[in-house]
Amino acid sequence: MFKPKNIQTYGVVAEFSSSDTILEVATKAHEAGYRVMEAYSPVPVHGLDEALGRKRSILPWLVFGGGTFGCLGGLFMQYWMAVINYPWNVGGRPTFSWPAFIPVTFELTILCSALTTVIGMFALNGLPRPHHPIFNTPNFDRSTLDHYFICIEAKDPKFNEQDVTAFLNEFKPEAVNTITDA
Amino acid sequence: MSHEVKRDPDGQLPFISGHSLSSVSEKISDVTTMPIKKMPKFWYGGMFLGLTVVQLLFFAIFVLVTRGTGIWGLNNPVGWGFAIINFVWWIGIGHAGTLISAILFLFQQDWRMSIARFAEAMTLFAVVCAGLFPLLHVGRPWLVYWLFPYPNTLGMWPQFRSPLLWDVFAVSTYATVSIMFWFTGLVPDLATMRAKTDLVWAKKIYHGMSLGWTGAARHWHRYEIAYLLLAGLATPLVLSVHSIVSLDFAVSNEPGWHTTIFPPYFVAGAIFAGFAMVLTFMIPVRAIYGMKDLLTERHMNNMCKVMLFSGLIVAYGYAMEIFFGWYSGSPFERFMVLNRADGPYAPSYWALILCNVMVPQLLWSYKIRTNPLMVFIICQFISVGMWLERFVIVIISLHRDYLDSSWAMYAGTRWDWAMYIGTMGLFLTLVFIFIRTLPIVAIFEMRELVHKEEHKEDSH
Incomplete structure (x- = not known):
């Protein structure tokens, strides 16, 4: 009851x-x-x-943190995979051919920043709240x-x-x- | 009422007039809350057409999955065909939405407000259509997760030095961010829809989707920061996506592909095609739903100007391709240019020049820019032209390989066409479902615009 x-x-x-x-x-x-x-x-x-x-909201700082995580995490992920865990010789280039890793690093920076922005905004607002x-x-x-x-x-x-x-x-x-x- | 519409300082009509906060909310939500029997025939016609054509896509996918990519017209040396042409075409169309909602937002172009929602929705649907091609071209789409770096029994990782892998990251990021951007923009409107609909179940759905939005000042405050940040993030993203798509070509050493002009030229082409697609839908919708006061001729005029400008960049790209053919001094590059203009696929090249370079020059005229029928027709030329552009780039470079012995011709089979036309059906279906279920113009942004206009009048 x-x-x-x-x-x-x-x-x-x-x-x-x-x-x-x-x-x-x-x-x-x-x-x-x-x-x-x-x-x-x-x-x-x-x-x-x-x-x-x-x-002023702290949201921009959270997003900065998210972006930094995406950037460093993305670069480290590629470094670890292509240099440490499974070094792979492509066309005789150095294993850490970092310019080729930039596009993925960039995309992951944006992805993590955007996810932090949206999730952070709703979370700080206490939404969803039925x-x-x-x-x-x-x-x-x-x-x-x-x-x-x-x-x-x-x-x-x-x-x-x-x-x-x-x-x-x-x-x-x-x-x-x-x-x-x- | 003798109230004359106040013109802007530059003598133009304002983007919105004769509306109050409630009337503008009413007008837009009415399209969605309209009883099903009152829906215009246009909607039924569009939905019917979309659902019919999308069956072709389902059938083509079924045949593809059961029989493999051999049903497509690919051969050696033309290993890339319709799948990549259609992928680039669709993803380019999608870029207009992000441009309108993010870049024009950063430039504080208020006129973007009335078209942003529709364009963003089209971005999403275009990305869905685009994504189908890379998904299906692997032949066994259920194994597509192999593209992503995940720990596996082979101990192997993806090849991070390949533009095709960059594409995986670019397109999946783009799809994710587009969905979030679109949804964030929708939340306050879903709360409005909750208030406007009379159906109890619809109220509940809108309420749930709005996440319980109340319009609290502290929420708006964070919301506006988030929206600005998202616009700032989406702007470099959209430029990077089509740049990376163009790198799929430019990083190879195929004649006609290996040029530095590709990224900017592809981005311009994407905006060009995307605006054409937005106008293709906006023109009938504004007429049929009586939205000429929200989607004005001034909007059309502005969009045509963007189209004309990006079209000129594309034309410059074509000119540069010819220039590089000569300036590179490479016989293969020179042959490629001559082969485009005078080879077996010459008709598609000249049709491309007609559609993308010549016809859009009509947009220099103000009269044509504000004539809906003319703009609609020009947009169809541009859509066809942009498809031909990708066809010319992909096929003409590939079909004449370095070795004469491996020359071949390419043509799409009926399954290639079925899948391409089928995605148009999918796009159409999604657009019409969207028109029926969600506000097609961002209501709260229009309220903001009305609010701004009212306060402008106060300050006189």
Whole structure:
């Protein structure tokens, strides 16, 4: 038997129809001291992440690591196979005829970088994730069409349902809802 | 409404106008969510044709696998035939998608947004068709993993000094990266499709495929970085793939192949053929699905300019091949050039010059560049011309070997043709399945474009 789950408040969500408003709300919310929050938008809004007080992602460094691995690993793989494990005389050339190894090294550099980019991006984003409490927001479908949402989460130390609702209502949102995590 | 469309500073019409965030999402997703009975006849016709022709491919593969590569027209000295011609032709077509989605992205060409998705999908399908040929030409395709370096009982490794092995790595990397690039671009759109479809099962599939995309700011932030990185990675990749394909020829010492111009000339040819194929599909699709406001004449104009430019590089390549024939001082090289123009395969050479050099000169005219029918016809010439180019390169060099005693003629057998035409059926089928199931224009990028246009107007 399922035990009734302990349903808790996830946060308060406000819905807006303009990207300028969402930027303003994010900035003001950060100034007001809210930290655990997230904005949801149909298009990437430039500056929104900074407005929410976040730093640049480490993704490029991961990709650099992946690329380096592909490059050195690819070259070493060929070196080991063609020089150490099974030296093979082709047309009297030195066994370590490295210029001929460049194309494969290059392709493996790109392959490992690209794999790190895509897998890294989704992993850092915590995707795939079939369900997220934000989907409980009424009308949330429009976040993938033309509306902008901001959620101040219950985990925020300053979180208080009445205060947050009042704070968000100042910006004349389309709607403000309190959502639960289940 | 007397609202006049605001022109760009250079006097051109904007790439998108009269759309809002929701209307543009609606318009594109409607093509996919359209009830099955309302699908245009064009779709049914295309799907029917594709499914019919692809049977030829299945049959040709069946015969090939049961009887071996002897059913093809290969002989000595022509050991390379349709398989490599078709492989190079298809992979070249695929390159346009990567060019549009990666290189034009890096150059911040906003007009690429409306054609990128379609072109990327075509890249994938073209790579599938291209990949079939190297896979099947080994005769026993279930042993194709022998091409890869894996520990085996013989203790042998692949020959890393061979361009044919470089090709294995280049093409498999290209296929992998193209799929990832395409899928990454699709994720936000799949979330839109989840919102737009009314069917519960379709919602679930789109939701699953979108990996639960929410459009969170921190996700978008990493997403944009990832997209930029992928574009930066795909750009040198696409240039390397066709360069490596050309090295299959250039590294050998066959007359007509052993030239340094091959890599750039092949890359230009790939863009040329690829844009022709994108336009071949874009022109009917924009007309039938009423997408002339998203795929405008200005897009067509720009694409034709790219085609004209890459076509001129290809023409320069042909001129250089003739020049090298003379300048090399090698009697074999000189004979090869003369044999192209005046040998047994001269008609294919002159047809190639007609299709790839002469007909595309019509694109200098603005009127022709913006006339869909004319552009469509020119694109067909280019597609044929690019196939002939590979035929001329492969067959004419091989059929007259260094030794007169080993001269021979080559012609594709019915199985060669069946397989080639069959892949067209496969391509067509995949394109029409794509039109039916996924948004054919990148919705979120169009929203971004609308968003940009709106903010441009605000700043006036």
